[in-house]
Amino acid sequence: MAVKMVNLTIDNHPVSVPAGTLVVDAAKKVGIEIPVFCYHPKMDPVGMCRLCLVEIGRPMVDRATNQPVLEADGSPKISFGPKLETACTTPVSEGMVVLTENDKVSEARKDILEFILTSHPLDCPVCDKGGECPLQNLTMRFGPGESRFLFDEKMRLAKQVPLGELILLDRERCIQCARCVRFQKEIVDDPVIGFSQRGRALEIVTFSDPGFDSIFSGNTTDICPVGALTTSDFRFGARPWEMNAAASLCTHCPVGCNLTINVRREARAGGRDVIKRIMPRQNESVNEIWICDKGRFAYHFTESEQRLTEPMMRKGSELVAVSWDEALQAAASRLKKAGEKTITLAGGRLSNEDLFNLCQLTSGLGGQYWMHGTMGGGDLLAQVGVGQGTNLGEFGPGSAILVVASDLHEEAPVWWLRVKQAAERGATLIVASARPTRLDRFAKCVIRYAYGEEVETVTSLVPEYKTDVSEAICAGIQGILGAENLVVFFGSDGLGLEGTTALAAACMELLVKTNHFGRANNGLIAVWPNANTQGAFELGYRPAADLASRLAEAQVAYIAAADPAGDDPALAEALRKTGFIIVQELFMTPTARMADLVLPAQAFTEREGTFVSGERRVQRYYPAVRPISGPRPDFQIAAQIAAQLGFSLEERLASLVFQRLSEAMPDFAGLTYQQLAMVEEQWPLIGRHDLYFGGTGYDNHQGLGVQLKPAAQRLEPLNLPDVPELPPLQAPEGAFLVVPITCLYDRGQTLLPTSLLHERMEKPAIYVHPKLATRVGLEDKQSFQLVLNGISTLVQVIFDENAPEGAALLPRSVGVPIQGPALAQKEIVSG
Amino acid sequence: MNELQKQYPDEIRQILAKYPPEYKRSAVMPLLHLAQRQNGHVSPSAIDEIAEILDVSPTDVVSVAGFYTLFHLEEGGRYRIQICTDLPCALRGAEHFLKAVCEELGVAVGETTPDGLFTVEEVKCLAACHRAPMFQLQGDGEIAYHEDQTIEKFRALVNDLRRHAQTHKEAA
Amino acid sequence: MSGYVLLRHRDIPDLHKLDVYLANGGFAAFKKAVTAMKPEEVLKEVMDSGLRGRGGAGFPTGVKWSFLPNKIWPHYVVANADESEPGTFKDRELLESNPFQFLEGLMLSCYAVQANVGYVYLRGEFWRIAGQIDGCIADLEAAGLLGEKLYGSDYSLRLYTHLGAGAYICGEETALLESIEGNLGQPRLRPPFPATAGLYGKPTVINNVETLANVPPIIERGAAWYRTFGTEKSPGVKIFSLSGNINKPGNYELPLGTTFRELIYTHGGGIPGGRGVKAIMAAGASSTLILANDQSLDTPMDYESTQQLGAPLGSASVIVIDDSVNIAWLVRKTVNFFKHESCGKCTPCREGTFWMDNIARRLISGQGSLKDIDLLYNVASQMQGKCLCALGEFSTMAVASGIEKFRKDFEALVKT
Ligand SMILES: Cc1cc2nc3c(=O)[nH]c(=O)nc-3n(C[C@H](O)[C@H](O)[C@H](O)COP(=O)(O)O)c2cc1C
Ligand code: SF4
């Protein structure tokens, strides 16, 4: 559909913009700055703050003839209204004349700023926002030079109101622009903060429990145009001008949100760089200008005191510190001896470069390499992953999104947000899940199945199989048939390796049968547990169903960024049989404790690398802090071991590793770090020079990344796997079914060191529907010994009406090992 | 938590019937009025319950309650004596009347009598300018106008209300 | 004048009872409309009558109704019974004593725009009146005058009350709609106007109680008859709420175009103690102050003539100020009202009313300086033309006109 263009002039610049564009945006596009406070380009205009007042004229039309009235020189006569108009609420119209610089407008800006400042405490010297404050900046540019308001008559209001444990409100600084309230309501559908009172007494309140109960709360501090909202993490932490900024990526989920890490060198940290805060970095195809609170706050693990700093070797029963030389030699000699009896096990938080060197090393030895994890199907994304050019931000009428077996709000919050917004723009959203999720409310069609029926459900959505299907499935099929584009998200809600692998195959079949693959905005997305699970798949890593026996038989297990012993007692058992264990890690994990050799690795903040997101976008992250002494990058350790063994891997720079990687891997062919660092102009314009427009988030100079073309888009033949049929899940008498679910705030290794989030973290508990509870004799809030796979753990029962009646829900990574659906028994503790 | 629903099931049904089902939220003000009927203010549990009935966040409910002056989130006297001292009333002696009332009850504006019965408040125009001095009495779930006031009339009313409260207490 | 058009209860006792209202010709107009007139015909009659909105803006009622697009349904009609402008108490009398005439007008309006649901938004303080209106609606339903298929036609109609809770701003029509929708009563951006996107985003007519009470006689007796009252551009009768320093305050139903002098001296019985009139406010607290003199006292009260004095007629709440009153005190009263009622949504009104209140308080407590008078004037001018809705503009009227016309009163309060 061709967009109608509208011509107007702004301060004598001719401008042509699509119909419907607001004057404020039209001006911005040609570099004319109309200051705003309440307006935010990501939200509907409200016209409240009145700062954007400009003079607007429109061509006069003769009522009688309906013809434009002309001046003597033949140009259209323009009529200006008596009042200034808000540029943020006025759409452009043909022939409009906008004046943003004249005396009347300057006077109005000064007036409005003066009004705002009458109530403002002007405590810039102690304000966190000082130095990056729209109010401060705009006052300097457009405001009055002095104060006519009597200091004594200023409102005195509470200055440190905790809206929750994460966000603090300074009531004196708030200018009632409602950006935060509108963000919570319009953008993230979490109206947990609001205005109370009215007039000058208008104030932000929250009545949620816990306070400001939203996983997107941190974003409000970015878009707050004053220092009214600050995070308790950063408050009084540093001044903006003291900090350096490094481009990075979030490592907590597969979305791949672009971040900026702000750091400062601090004497109390021995002159080291200290991370002061994480900010979003704009990438309109990935996270726009938002991040979730986990991404924002859960970085503390990188600077934890518990980090491993020296290589350690088992001597007798003790692990003792050794030099890198000794450690590398020991590793090399053990690996050499083991040869093909080597098994490498890697985690999905390693970079592509790390993973590449590790697999090269292992292959060189003739060994096998595996991924640690319980979610499969990633290999299929190489065939039918979303096509290059996919952007959920473009989804609207004519597009459809199917989400199966995933609670996106918990597992990949920014995808949840983008899918929700796509649905609000008119995309058809189909949600298939075993339990209600926060996406349901935006779905055209919600398909509810019982755990275990995931594959069947997806298969029944294939239109040509249409037999006798339920109403919801029918609606789903209609939605798919009516769509030009279709993206399918699949996750691991209630599923283990077997289930997810089968589900991926079913999703692929659906996409192929409906011809939704091989092009932009079509294809499959996996909701992975880690930031680079997809990258591991790309490099040939696979999760192994029989990992335990493989580990048990191995002479050397080389384990990097994975904690099999901590995650799965069966794997711990297997490792006891392994000949020699090398662990490359950040922390002394249960697996590291079992190791014969422990190699300390650098955190991602200390080095550079690339990840592949669930949308198969290859993105770069950069070093943010100078590395602590001791640990080395994973890829380098692997290369140094390889060197001892006489084969050459790139050990100098991640970029050089990447170069080799792109030569070796067809999907990456031709990709370079330079390409990944390329940017093009994004809308809205936000960032450092005009914070008032989009907030304090960072604009992107360091790369938007490159989406890989799936095989189908390269027109390679498809290889459709069979969709396996899984045996139904049925609990025998005395037992009940427990399935794993993913929660945002779990107790994983990278989350626990962030004490700020402790209040919100999941406890060892299972969510049980009251009916199921009655059946198996459990009571609300009761603690009991849950026996899963022969292992007994103390957990709490939490009644949950939203849980299905057929299975109890157990969050992953909360201290109770669970790999997939499992049968459980209870063992009530007395007393 | 289902106090309102237990106590006023019919009223709630009637209220909800006024608005299109997809705009349940419209019922927030009527429900706040209902919640205030019993003891003159909206309790936190009522806030939660209204939020639940209407499928909105409790913050939304508090927010609405906070905007409007007739809703009270804090407990006040059983009767709020709300005297209009706006311009037209003031031109007819409302401010003197306010002073007399405060003296009569021995409290300042905004304060509550020690027996917890009366809170004196100053309010804006109540559309009774021709019958000033006047006040409205908010209490016992009602709002009643008392117009063409004198301090004698006021005294009589206060005595009535005191007696009423006393007999209620004895009955209870 | 022979008999009242609006305040008919003053002639007919117990007119608030349905049987009495019916016995006196009640619902003849509604019956005529539903059974014998097309909606467009009802609309045309109102348009021809020249009836203008009595809520303050004086916008032609028929024209307003005609704006509703026929492509978007349903339509709604909302009666504005928020009556909160200081000095205004006319709608209250209609609601209390002649409620059926108002309701019949509302029903006619609904019929004209083919709305099947109408709401009556009452200020929260009208708690008792709301109960009474609920009773009236129940009586109408029982009598078959509201409900399905009225008079055997295809037309169905339901009316509901919605009770506010103390907020002047909810008289502003878009704030009122927000309030019905369960939000803070803060005005919406316009456009879109309620006529195209009003209640629940649907085309909506909002009319004042008094405006609607005029409709049944217009339909019953015709536009030409209605135009026998008032002036060419401001036809009809108007209820003037008279208050302040006046012997006989109250509501007076008079033709538009009656002079201030007639209202104040003939009907209102003059000023207590025989004092002189110093100033007149014609539109409640939102008024531009009118300096009382022969010329202004002889000005007819219709929308055009009053405007000639630089003062809109508004809702015709005439507050009389005698010569004992210091205008600075009066200005503080109005400013304090607006400060209390500002919704807080837009900057100039939220901050400006707060600031003006501070300065005015300082002045009347003798703490102010001559500079403060200028500052006060300056702040008021600084607000003008920048607010999101009319409340903010209203708040500056008495300030600006007060200082312009009665500066001496301010100066008298400054200790030198
Ligand atoms: C601040 C403000 C307060 C208002 N208060 C009232 C009111 O109490 N009653 C009323 O009928 N109109 C009031 N109005 C006018 C309404 O917005 C609206 O114009 C009117 O209800 C339309 O009805 P009408 O055309 O019948 O006059 C107010 C307007 C503003 C700006
Ligand atoms: S002028 Fe502004 S603050 Fe005042 S009532 Fe209107 S919108 Fe609200």
Ligand code: FES
């Ligand atoms: S009113 Fe336009 S930016 Fe606030």
